Amino acid sequence: MDFKDVMDILKAKGYKVTEQRRAIIQSIFKENRYVSAKEILYEVQHRFPGLSFDTIYRNLSILSELELVEEIQFNGEAKYKMSCTEKHHHHLVCTNCGKIIVLPECPMKLLKDFVGDFQVTGHRFEIYGLCKDCQE
């Protein structure tokens, strides 16, 4: 899944291709890590000085609805990256810069038998740390 695929999905759903939308999505794609609305704004404002948070949030909300982005909370602030479409997997996440590394195993296999009478709707597994560059 690349930039063009995402835009095609949006088009197919009736959403329009605007300069701002392209810039926002490209900006998220460019980083292989989780970015906040604020980081996206700073990035995109170079080209679109008038661009504001509403537009970013509205676009993030559409992308989220269509599951085209993955969302994570870092102390009360949401950060986003484009969804991976490879098979189900988990991440090692740098808590400083948001950088991610894909983990090779899903731990759910260990736990199939322990959910009791819960109706499982999802799970989250993330390892946090500092990447090489952020270890100062």
Next chain:
Amino acid sequence: MDFKDVMDILKAKGYKVTEQRRAIIQSIFKENRYVSAKEILYEVQHRFPGLSFDTIYRNLSILSELELVEEIQFNGEAKYKMSCTEKHHHHLVCTNCGKIIVLPECPMKLLKDFVGDFQVTGHRFEIYGLCKDCQE
């Protein structure tokens, strides 16, 4: 670790034992699940009609600092439960009422070899679902 232990730790750190603090901490203890600041307020306001969010947040912040509570984010809202002191473990969490069940395995054992040059500071593993009572 019970209520008295927590109060003793606070006392030892120079924090004072007030009626409100006791009520807040007791209210979190009483529920074996994650509760929000709002839920704590509603609970405790019966006995302390004047009690306000600032006091709850200030207390949660102290408890968090001392790692006496565990925190989780449910769509932008923080929820808390008293820390478990048993050995390291993970939870099955009901996304509707915050109820938790302790899981018997930590998946980190599967993944020791894959962290590369990350300096690991922590990990999170949670299974989400609906508990029996919330499946309507």
Next chain:
DNA sequence: ATACATGCAAACAATTTGCATATTA
């Protein structure tokens, strides 16, 4: 032309802070 997008300003909700007063040790 019509529907969807944007930008502005204003609204919101969760959380935090300054300050005067009250309470604990």
Next chain:
DNA sequence: TAATATGCAAATTGTTTGCATGTAT
């Protein structure tokens, strides 16, 4: 009495919404 806590009000931060205008189809 000295240090910490509380309550109030107001500020802050992240996010959302109403509305008029602009732009893509």
